[in-house]
Amino acid sequence: MSSTSIVRDPDTTSTALMTKRAWWLVGLNVLVPGSAQTLAGNRRFGRFALGTTLAFWALVVIGVLAALIGREAVLPVVTQPVVLWAMAAVLGLYGLLWVICAIDALRLSRLARVSGRARVAVAVVSIAALVVTGGAAFGAAWTAGTTANILAKVASNTIDITGPDGKPVAVGALTGPANILLVGDDSGDGNAAYGPRGESLNDVTILIHLSPVSHSVTAVSIPRDLYVAQPQCTKANGTVSPAVKQARFNTALSRGGLNCVVASASALTGLPIQYAAKIEFDGVVAMSDAVGGVPVCLATAINDPYSGLTLSAGEHTLQGAQALAFLRTRHGLSTGSDLQRISNQQVFLSSLMRTIKSSETLGNPVKVIALAEAAAQNMQLSTELAQTSTMVSMALALRSIPLDRIAFVQYPSSPATVHGQSVTLPNDGDASALTAALAADQAVVTQKLGGAAVSSGAPSGSSATPTPSASATPSGGVPVQLPSGISGQAADQSTCSKGQTG
Incomplete structure (x- = not known):
């Protein structure tokens, strides 16, 4: 049975196959949020999450390249309060989307059908990835928002x-x-x-x-x-x-x-x-x-x-x-x-x-x-x-x-x-x-x-x-x-x- 079949049309009576499927779903969600839903869940939501993820990655790559090529020109732009608030909103929404995808991927993995020892491991890895990645997104959103508020406060008292x-x-x-x-x-x-x-x-x-x-x-x-x-x-x-x-x-x-x-x-x-x-x-x-x-x-x-x-x-x-x-x-x-x-x-x-x-x-x-x-x-x-x-x-x-x-x-x-x-x-x-x-x-x-x-x-x-x-x-x-x-x-x-x- 191919990996695609395991994800899309699993044999729920096989503990070994369901364990393998659970690892696939959790792993896909960690690497590319939205991919698990596209293959095994609500495909409309999955395509939306996948597209959002790819768009977010594209923005990150563009930002990194811009910083490497012209940091002194980019920094004054990205540190404007309006830009920072926009970044805070994007990071916060993406963090929320990632949390939803992680929880849904854990639901799709059907832990009840997974072998006992692997069940705990799959759950721990999924939750740890959720905390680390979602926390990073929310932390970056908080930092951007806080910085925007500070700069706005400075500008109001000049x-x-x-x-x-x-x-x-x-x-x-x-x-x-x-x-x-x-x-x-x-x-x-x-x-x-x-x-x-x-x-x-x-x-x-x-x-x-x-x-x-x-x-x-x-x-x-x-x-x-x-x-x-x-x-x-x-x-x-x-x-x-x-x-x-x-x-x-x-x-x-x-x-x-x-x-x-x-x-x-x-x-x-x-x-x-x-x-x-x-x-x-x-x-x-x-x-x-x-x-x-x-x-x-x-x-x-x-x-x-x-x-x-x-x-x-x-x-x-x-x-x-x-x-x-x-x-x-x-x-x-x-x-x-x-x-x-x-x-x-x-x-x-x-x-x-x-x-x-x-x-x-x-x-x-x-x-x-x-x-x-x-x-x-x-x-x-x-x-x-x-x-x-x-x-x-x-x-x-x-x-x-x-x-x-x-x-x-x-x-x-x-x-x-x-x-x-x-x-x-x-x-x-x-x-x-x-x-x-x-x-x-x-x-x-x-x-x-x-x-x-x-x-x-x-x-x-x-x-x-x-x-x-x-x-x-x-x-x-x-x-x-x-x-x-x-x-x-x-x-x-x-x-x-x-x-x-x-």
Whole structure:
């Protein structure tokens, strides 16, 4: 008797033949959903399921080929919310169809006619295949739908930033070197857990130069107490905030929101800023949780009653509120200054970059989605940065940049007293060297660590300096060594924070 006869017209009295038939049906359903029904069940349904399966496979093959041939062109398209929702619907319906086919194939196998030991095996294989394949389809549908919702949420909370000409910046996806401003808002966004807050201040302002050309990233932390002029700027409601002759840099956010911080940073550095983002306290908490914590090293203990941070010397993995407290602490450091806090933040951020670029993070879809969700709920992006094509192009550019070409530097300044106020004033010569390197799209390295950092393994209070390790890639050029007055570190440098030394 042929295999076709066994499937279509079985001898139900033969246990051996019915066992063989059951394996055929289950196997066919695993390989080509719909084929079992076409041969032994409802042929109309079988032909529909078989056609759907072949169409689905064709779409998968086309998608894979498109990704292999032109990934950078395809990714911005397939990550549009409408496309992702369509993918979620298709994957979900196909998963449902596969489950129906699997259950029906098990029914058609007539387990009651199958030998006892094989009966259990056939049922187990069928159910296992149903769970694995159907689960994969439903999981992919959930991932696509969740990503679409996150992107839609990001797009619903954006703000236009304006250039020096007063017109909204319109640049689109990243195609060359670009500057992104990251602003940390200390308002707490109304969360009572952070206690009563005053005006919104940009206590953390980081200008990031990202370049797929020089294969480098330079993140410049601007001190909150930097006492400089701030230009007029346009608020979100369209009104104009007048220029001020001198003010602490962290007052820019309260003067008129994110756009005023962008205008002030651009005026300070002379660099155009194409993209910007504002992050709240809860965003830091959520993002540190999303990556499973950030490992940091302490050369000496930190005990800061103001931020509530108590950490012993040694290794710690920080996440949640503890990570936020570590980034905010001043009084837990040896001098209690904001300049030391920036150095402390660079220790954390360097470790965060190593964590994010590790396979454990980028290779884990759950962590990637959690990071995106944390950003969507706790960040406000400029309109151009919120575009899917922009985010994808930035992610692709960042992935190809090695850790030794990611530099965290502090905008050069010195403590001073002006009109009875403790502030910092820019060191113009060193600042010019830094901004000239960024304007020329050059990678940079520093000659010394910040005041709150020591090289890993160095004794407490050590003044050990980093050894520049940035590599010169064929298309990236040799990094520029910054003046000794500019402190910072590369992302591949493992450093420790110095707490109180007393």
